Amino acid sequence: MNENAKLQVTLLTGRTIEQGVGKERGKASMEYMESVSVCYMDPEDLRRLGVKEKANILVSTNYGSVVVKALKSLRTPHPKIIYIPYGPWANVLVDPETHSIGMPSFKGIPAEVEPALDKPLLNMKELLKEQFGKE
Amino acid sequence: MPVVKAVTCPVCGSLCDDIELTIEDKEIVKVKNGCAMCESKFLNYNGKHRIRKPLIRKDGKLVKATLKEAVRKTAEILAEANYPILYGWSSTSCEATRVGLELAEEVGGVIDNTAVVCHGPSLLSVQEIGISSCTLGQIRHRADLVIYWGSDPWSAHPRHIERYTTFSEGRFERSEWRGYVAKIKASIGRKKIESVLRRLFLKKKPTVPSSYLEGRVCPTISREGRKLIVIDVRRTKSAEMADYFIQVEPNKDYELLQAFRALIRDQELDVDKVAGVPVEYLEEVSDAMVGCNFGALFFGVGLTMSRGKLRNIDAALSLVRDLNTRTKFIIMPMRGHFNVAGANTVSTWQTGYPYAVDFSLGYPRYNPGETSVVDVLMRKESDAALIVASDPVANFPRKAAEHLVENPLVVVDPHMNATAHMADVVLPSAFVGIEASGTAYRMDHVPLPLKRVAEPPRGVLPDEEILRRILSEVRKIKRKKQVAAEAQ
Numbered sequence: 001m002n003e004n005a006k007l008q009v010t011l012l013t014g015r016t017i018e019q020g021v022g023k024e025r026g027k028a029s030m031e032y033m034e035s036v037s038v039c040y041m042d043p044e045d046l047r048r049l050g051v052k053e054k055a056n057i058l059v060s061t062n063y064g065s066v067v068v069k070a071l072k073s074l075r076t077p078h079p080k081i082i083y084i085p086y087g088p089w090a091n092v093l094v095d096p097e098t099h100s101i102g103m104p105s106f107k108g109i110p111a112e113v114e115p116a117l118d119k120p121l122l123n124m125k126e127l128l129k130e131q132f133g134k135e
Numbered sequence: 136m137p138v139v140k141a142v143t144c145p146v147c148g149s150l151c152d153d154i155e156l157t158i159e160d161k162e163i164v165k166v167k168n169g170c171a172m173c174e175s176k177f178l179n180y181n182g183k184h185r186i187r188k189p190l191i192r193k194d195g196k197l198v199k200a201t202l203k204e205a206v207r208k209t210a211e212i213l214a215e216a217n218y219p220i221l222y223g224w225s226s227t228s229c230e231a232t233r234v235g236l237e238l239a240e241e242v243g244g245v246i247d248n249t250a251v252v253c254h255g256p257s258l259l260s261v262q263e264i265g266i267s268s269c270t271l272g273q274i275r276h277r278a279d280l281v282i283y284w285g286s287d288p289w290s291a292h293p294r295h296i297e298r299y300t301t302f303s304e305g306r307f308e309r310s311e312w313r314g315y316v317a318k319i320k321a322s323i324g325r326k327k328i329e330s331v332l333r334r335l336f337l338k339k340k341p342t343v344p345s346s347y348l349e350g351r352v353c354p355t356i357s358r359e360g361r362k363l364i365v366i367d368v369r370r371t372k373s374a375e376m377a378d379y380f381i382q383v384e385p386n387k388d389y390e391l392l393q394a395f396r397a398l399i400r401d402q403e404l405d406v407d408k409v410a411g412v413p414v415e416y417l418e419e420v421s422d423a424m425v426g427c428n429f430g431a432l433f434f435g436v437g438l439t440m441s442r443g444k445l446r447n448i449d450a451a452l453s454l455v456r457d458l459n460t461r462t463k464f465i466i467m468p469m470r471g472h473f474n475v476a477g478a479n480t481v482s483t484w485q486t487g488y489p490y491a492v493d494f495s496l497g498y499p500r501y502n503p504g505e506t507s508v509v510d511v512l513m514r515k516e517s518d519a520a521l522i523v524a525s526d527p528v529a530n531f532p533r534k535a536a537e538h539l540v541e542n543p544l545v546v547v548d549p550h551m552n553a554t555a556h557m558a559d560v561v562l563p564s565a566f567v568g569i570e571a572s573g574t575a576y577r578m579d580h581v582p583l584p585l586k587r588v589a590e591p592p593r594g595v596l597p598d599e600e601i602l603r604r605i606l607s608e609v610r611k612i613k614r615k616k617q618v619a620a621e622a623q
């Protein structure tokens with residue numbers, strides 16, 4: 001693994017079928033958490049970063065950073081584009097600017113990815129505590 | 136075992152109304168016709184994440200309370216606030232939203248629905264440009280060209296293609312399902328041959344993006360039958376079914392839309408590529424658009440959430456307006472939650488505006504960017520919040536959610552979620568469309584009835600009833616205050 005590897009990417013957030021199924025099962029369920037605390041990446045980008053699938057990675061934008069689990073996207077190529085499903089993890093990273101029309105920017109945000117093997121992936125409660133200081 | 140037929144699925148904006156539920160001992164045991172999300176909802180809604188008792192935060196912890204206490208506490212929070220937020224509404228019935236609007240007027244707050252972080256920009260553009268639209272039924276029977284732009288129906292509206300567009304069996308247009316299966320088989324075969332060739336000749340991978348290669352290898356656009364075009368920044372599952380897939384560079388949809396506007400007017404583009412796509416390829420696709428008899432463009436939040444936002448939608452609506460000078464074309468937003476269209480409709484008929492309505496001056500005011508909930512939160516102006524059937528802590532940018540959780544916060548929801556975890560009062564509600572009846576609007580604005588097929592847990596009421604109780608409690612508190620003020 002390349003400890004200093006960092007990748008400049010574009011972050012997209014959106015729906016996945018797993019997130020859709022998970023949210024209907026219950027927003028407090030394991031399925032939901034597992035479906036939204038992940039980041040889909042091009043396998044080439046994973047290689048460049050020197051990490052294996054399912055490793056923890058740290059994604060950072062101007063608005064925050066969060067640890068998520070890296071997954072290979074099934075449909076490629078999309079180099080330098082990463083995808084995190086909607087949810088509390090993605091929200092740490094998205095741009096709150098509404099450009100005077102009420103709509104934040106959930107897609108196309110410049111971001112940086114780095115390996116984070118030593119950092120833990122927080123569960124929902126831990127993440128909310130870390131972000132909002134409330135239990 | 137009783138089977139309830141023609142149930143409307145309360146999950147996404149496709150609002151499929153052909154679901155069949157088998158009920159055994161008052162429990163739903165089997166779901167027919169639904170997609171994975173629909174099944175997940177009907178089979179798991181009453182699981183361990185269900186909130187069964189009202190909760191109130193005491194000494195930093197949420198503890199059980201009676202419904203009366205929780206309603207009373209909610210009413211106090213709202214009656215005392217100067218500028219409360221009332222947010223959510225897209226996963227409940229129109230009837231509940233109607234009461235919500237009355238409550239917003241009573242407490243002089245801002246009432247906003249989830250469209251604000253979804254298709255809000257589309258609504259703004261429609262107000263500016265207008266929209267040529269129709270019902271999904273017409274598309275099913277007549278559309279011979281369907282475009283999904285910035286939308287992945289396979290993931291977000293799983294039965295949309297099968298029920299309303301390319302794979303549906305219409306009266307005048309046939310389903311393309313068989314053709315698709317044949318294409319998949321051919322593609323698997325081709326991949327096998329390619330891999331053998333690669334191994335034999337150690338050939339390198341082709342350098343042209345495979346999406347465009349595939350388009351060339353399989354020039355389906357000239358064939359008969361329904362055609363499917365997918366335009367997205369990612370190669371989605373839906374993209375794999377398409378006759379033509381255009382992979383647009385992120386944040387460049389606007390350029391691509393305007394390029395299509397030029398091309399369908401037979402203008403020449405003096406560049407080789409637009410948004411990363413060869414112009415030649417775009418010309419072929421624009422020929423297909425002009426050449427169809429009835430085209431439908433569905434667009435998703437890929438357009439409303441990326442750079443340009445409402446201007447992207449302006450361009451899309453204008454493209455379709457232009458196309459109507461050459462052929463018949465309609466455009467429709469892919470609405471997400473099952474009743475977000477209903478929330479907009481009820482808000483419009485009650486206040487004149489579809490979302491972001493501010494009652495703080497005593498009459499409805501609408502100025503998205505100012506009266507929209509994310510902006511109110513970013514300016515830290517609200518001093519209380521009531522969230523109904525939504526989870527903004529999981530859906531808003533963190534900075535906006537930060538102020539929300541600082542406010543006295545009331546959540547009305549059947550399930551525990553991130554927002555409910557942060558709340559000061561949690562009111563459990565019945566699932567609309569399962570345990571409570573009502574009305575919802577499909578994405579094409581066709582109202583459909585939601586059925587009550589099961590009993591809610593004891594003591595758990597529908598949103599509409601909870602809101603009525605809160606409203607009457609708020610009125611009582613205000614009357615008391617008025618009497619006290621007059622006595623002084």
Ligand code: SF4
Nearest residue numbers: 144147150151170294
């Ligand atoms: S497509 Fe949407 S409405 Fe239809 S069954 Fe699936 S979730 Fe329900």
